Amino acid sequence: MSKLFSDENKAAFTNPLNLNNPITVQVLGICSALAVTSQLKPAIVMGLSVTVITAFSNVIISLLRKTIPNRIRIIVQLVVVAALVTIVSQLLKAYVYDVSVQLSVYVGLIITNCILMGRLEAFAMQNAPWPSFLDGIGNGLGYAAILVIVGFFRELFGFGTLFGYQVIPQALYDAGYQNNGMMVMPAMSLIIVGLVIWAHRAYNKES
Amino acid sequence: MAKKFICEQCGQTFEAASMPDKCPICGANASKIKEVKSKGVNTNSNVYTVLYASVMVIIVAFLLAFVASALKQTQEANVANDTKGQILSALGYDKATIDVAAVYAEKVQDNVFEAGELKPYDGNFNTTYGGLIKNGELHVFTATTAEGELAYVLPVVGRGLWGGLWGYIAVNETKDKVLGTYFYHESETAGLGARIGEKWFQDQFIGKPIFGAEGEVALTVTKAGAAQSEFEVDGVTGATLTSNGVAAMVKDGLTAYKDFLGGAAAECPSKAGCPNKGMCPNEGGCPDEGGCQGCPKACEQTDVEQ
Numbered sequence: 001m002s003k004l005f006s007d008e009n010k011a012a013f014t015n016p017l018n019l020n021n022p023i024t025v026q027v028l029g030i031c032s033a034l035a036v037t038s039q040l041k042p043a044i045v046m047g048l049s050v051t052v053i054t055a056f057s058n059v060i061i062s063l064l065r066k067t068i069p070n071r072i073r074i075i076v077q078l079v080v081v082a083a084l085v086t087i088v089s090q091l092l093k094a095y096v097y098d099v100s101v102q103l104s105v106y107v108g109l110i111i112t113n114c115i116l117m118g119r120l121e122a123f124a125m126q127n128a129p130w131p132s133f134l135d136g137i138g139n140g141l142g143y144a145a146i147l148v149i150v151g152f153f154r155e156l157f158g159f160g161t162l163f164g165y166q167v168i169p170q171a172l173y174d175a176g177y178q179n180n181g182m183m184v185m186p187a188m189s190l191i192i193v194g195l196v197i198w199a200h201r202a203y204n205k206e207s
Numbered sequence: 208m209a210k211k212f213i214c215e216q217c218g219q220t221f222e223a224a225s226m227p228d229k230c231p232i233c234g235a236n237a238s239k240i241k242e243v244k245s246k247g248v249n250t251n252s253n254v255y256t257v258l259y260a261s262v263m264v265i266i267v268a269f270l271l272a273f274v275a276s277a278l279k280q281t282q283e284a285n286v287a288n289d290t291k292g293q294i295l296s297a298l299g300y301d302k303a304t305i306d307v308a309a310v311y312a313e314k315v316q317d318n319v320f321e322a323g324e325l326k327p328y329d330g331n332f333n334t335t336y337g338g339l340i341k342n343g344e345l346h347v348f349t350a351t352t353a354e355g356e357l358a359y360v361l362p363v364v365g366r367g368l369w370g371g372l373w374g375y376i377a378v379n380e381t382k383d384k385v386l387g388t389y390f391y392h393e394s395e396t397a398g399l400g401a402r403i404g405e406k407w408f409q410d411q412f413i414g415k416p417i418f419g420a421e422g423e424v425a426l427t428v429t430k431a432g433a434a435q436s437e438f439e440v441d442g443v444t445g446a447t448l449t450s451n452g453v454a455a456m457v458k459d460g461l462t463a464y465k466d467f468l469g470g471a472a473a474e475c476p477s478k479a480g481c482p483n484k485g486m487c488p489n490e491g492g493c494p495d496e497g498g499c500q501g502c503p504k505a506c507e508q509t510d511v512e513q
Binding site for chain 1: 250251255256260267270274278282285286288303393395396398399
């Protein structure tokens with residue numbers, strides 16, 4: 001057991017949460033961060049879906065890593081990811097239809113997410129399945145964390161709600177407060193991501 | 208990664224991380240020890256690459272085909288059930304809390320509008336209506352709403368920003384007001400265009416009149432917060448193109464059903480005429496009971512002879 005949670009493996013899991021965060025440091029997955037963060041709920045759903053898919057595609061590629069011909073490795077990775085996502089969405093559609101309706105919008109976004117390809121190429125191609133699995137979970141959660149932060153601000157200031165519930169009291173609107181329409185636009189999430197990167201860099205100055 | 212070595216002196220093989228100073232078995236010095244290259248294939252050769260790609264494609268194709276065919280029936284049943292749920296949703300039922308199949312069987316009757324009248328439809332339940340409407344097979348669901356009112360549910364199909372939109376619009380017995388709607392989409396942006404699938408958006412349509420003074424479909428979707436007249440409904444903030452798609456879908460969809468919606472009024476001109484110009488369904492009334500329900504247009508067009 002101790003080997004399963006050695007320092008190296010722990011680092012594979014915890015680094016992407018902070019020092020090697022996929023969005024703020026590796027700058028991967030930005031476009032989906034724009035697409036699904038106008039409200040909190042889709043941000044969380046997307047974050048969790050990416051976590052699961054990254055973890056399992058990492059494991060599969062890690063198992064295959066010694067057999068994959070170098071010249072077509074990206075194609076192989078893409079095929080694995082696309083097949084995995086398609087099969088999972090088919091299974092959801094058959095057994096938990098409501099969830100699949102919720103997720104159908106994200107399927108295309110997940111397949112083309114650079115975090116998946118980035119981690120497959122940078123980590124799973126060189127490492128054993130278990131660390132790759134942890135790396136996938138870590139990166140997925142690191143990604144989800146940023147989406148939630150961005151989603152929180154965009155929904156709060158753009159709609160005055162959180163998870164669809166009104167948070168900003170009516171009294172404030174009566175006093176002249178208005179929802180910020182800019183927050184709803186995709187451009188605003190880039191600005192928030194930029195602010196998060198700033199805060200993150202300032203906090204981790206020495207690295 | 209451990210490498211494999213062979214000692215030429217004792218003939219034994221052993222594993223070590225790197226070239227050892229001497230053989231761990233017989234102690235022979237390093238010059239007698241040779242690394243054993245594994246007989247693995249050269250993963251960079253063309254033949255291997257092509258074979259690998261082919262095998263991978265065959266395996267993946269087989270896997271996908273197997274999954275798709277094995278799950279097809281369950282999925283189709285789910286889709287049919289969900290479509291029924293969407294129709295019930297337009298009628299004001301909460302599809303998450305009811306037994307969709309049972310309520311549908313009890314409350315909804317699938318009809319086809321043909322040659323001016325509704326005929327019961329006894330084929331397999333359809334889950335998409337775009338192609339059917341194009342071919343002139345107009346389905347109309349006769350149903351009772353959650354409040355117990357008689358309603359007609361019309362399927363509508365359109366295009367959003369990224370993909371298809373569809374919906375079900377429930378109209379009242381006189382076919383001039385919306386009782387409820389349900390809209391959904393294939394791939395609109397989550398949190399923006401996808402919000403047309405939410406209840407607050409759909410509920411805005413309840414009670415809206417369908418036809419304007421000219422008899423055209425006047426019900427439409429405006430920019431968010433800009434709805435003013437009784438025919439207008441607020442769009443979704445930040446999703447103008449999807450909102451426009453819904454507006455076009457409602458207009459085209461209801462226009463396709465014009466014969467059905469204005470069906471009763473077609474008789475109006477042939478009757479003695481409406482004494483109350485343009486107001487017939489509401490005030491004064493048509494002398495012929497039910498003759499010109501829901502059709503201010505026909506009354507206006509007819510030169511009324513008192």
